[in-house]
Amino acid sequence: MKNAKPSSRRNFLLTAGLGTAGVAAAVATATRGEKPRAAMPGATEGSGYRLSEHVQKYYKTTKV
Amino acid sequence: MARMKFICDAERCIECNGCVTACKSEHEVPWGVNRRRLVTVNDGVPGERSISVSCMHCSDAPCMAVCPVDCFYKTDEGIVLHDKDLCIGCGYCFYACPFGAPQFPQAGAFGLRGKMDKCTYCSGGPEENHSAEEFRKYGRNRLAEGKLPACAEMCSTKALLAGDAEVITKIYKTRVVTRGKGEEIWGWSMAYGGSDKLSDLPGGKA
Incomplete structure (x- = not known):
């Protein structure tokens, strides 16, 4: 009886600690694959320069 | 390319x-x-x-x-x-x-x-x-x-140009020709390619 109270307190602390670790792991997993900014729609193909509509519009603005 | x-x-x-x-x-x-x-x-x-x-x-x-x-x-x-x-x-x-x-x-x-x-x-x-x-x-x-x-x-004034060299040199050369000076600079063709003649530019002066 004398040991019952400290034991439950230890269990509580253990449970709280495990819970915190679990939440931290979940957050880390979720943010690992996060991209800094979503790519523009329709602009995922190709890896380098291409004469996209955006680029053509830019060239047009330089001729003003 | x-x-x-x-x-x-x-x-x-x-x-x-x-x-x-x-x-x-x-x-x-x-x-x-x-x-x-x-x-x-x-x-x-x-x-x-x-x-x-x-x-x-x-x-x-x-x-x-x-x-x-x-x-x-x-x-x-x-x-x-x-x-x-x-x-x-x-x-x-x-x-x-x-x-x-x-x-x-x-x-x-x-x-x-x-x-x-x-x-x-x-x-x-x-x-x-x-x-x-x-x-x-x-x-x-x-x-x-x-x-x-x-x-x-x-760039608000489009002073800084970026892109395919073929395209932006034409844009820059057109600007220079329109201003009427600078295109005669020695080494232009070496730096930007093509000919030094104004008439060779699309819409350029003869």
Whole structure:
């Protein structure tokens, strides 16, 4: 009886600690694959320069 | 294959620093590192001129030649990039570059500099496109998104031109011809290709 109270307190602390670790792991997993900014729609193909509509519009603005 | 280049039209640059700000904002470049900056010649004197300077992605890049760990590489489009995982921060590239393009994030004791950082022509690095790792090390990859460098797109007077060398040299040459001066400069054809004759330009004067 004398040991019952400290034991439950230890269990509580253990449970709280495990819970915190679990939440931290979940957050880390979720943010690992996060991209800094979503790519523009329709602009995922190709890896380098291409004469996209955006680029053509830019060239047009330089001729003003 | 397109060859990517920058040209800064000094007649149009109004020294607004929009290109510098766009670059820093787009790539979240840390404090103390400037991938692009403005240089003013004859500052304060009537007729002063400003140009926007960054890595010019040289055809025969001296930084590539002097790097002891060979961390530089060139893409098919002529963009000079480097691998930060290989860089040892020796600073040789900084001494070799005529434009002062390589930047170092630290200035500590015993020559501590950190990994070199420079303009990537908004085309990321060797990491996977649009990955968090690529953004952290090299910034945003706009080229893979079908865009051009943020500095040039942001430029309000379109003084800073970026894109396929074939296209932007024609645009620049047209401007010079329209102004009626400058095109006669010796070496024009060597620098920008084509002929020195005005009549050879589409819509140019005979």
